[in-house]
Amino acid sequence: MKRIIVDTNFYVAFKKGNDAAVLTIQRADYIAVNTIVLGELLAGFRCGDKERGNREELDAFLDSPRVDFLLIDDTTAEFYAQIFAELKQRGRPIPTNDLWLAASAMQHGLALATYDQHFNSISGLLLVNKT
Numbered sequence: 001m002k003r004i005i006v007d008t009n010f011y012v013a014f015k016k017g018n019d020a021a022v023l024t025i026q027r028a029d030y031i032a033v034n035t036i037v038l039g040e041l042l043a044g045f046r047c048g049d050k051e052r053g054n055r056e057e058l059d060a061f062l063d064s065p066r067v068d069f070l071l072i073d074d075t076t077a078e079f080y081a082q083i084f085a086e087l088k089q090r091g092r093p094i095p096t097n098d099l100w101l102a103a104s105a106m107q108h109g110l111a112l113a114t115y116d117q118h119f120n121s122i123s124g125l126l127l128v129n130k131t
Helices: 008-015 019-027 035-047 051-062 074-090 096-108 117-121
Strands: 003-006 030-034 067-070 111-113
Touching (some): 008 019, 008 035, 030 035, 030 096, 035 051, 035 096, 051 067
8 A cells, every 4th residue: 555645746747657657656545635736736837838738637636536635734834843943953955845745744644756856855754766
């Protein structure tokens, strides 16, 4: 059983047919998308020339029974603060949106599917295909 949360870049790779991303999505029993990733995707769609088609594909993805939408709440904020403080102390900051994504992953015990290497700096964060 594989439970994951997807980063924006991973969803994009999946939609572009990246073999590794497609295989990961196919093998996952549970796939989460959080508020932050949804916002990034919608912003990207709005700035592109295929907004309607991209939104329809995303809606179909979100309608899958294996996909769950996660909200940011006070517990997520506690994980955010913990990660932020740890990275600040070590002098290894990462983008704010990625802090929220990592916090969601840790809060829900999910492996993060991403292509961003800076997530490797977060102790205790489960990663899909950690490098």
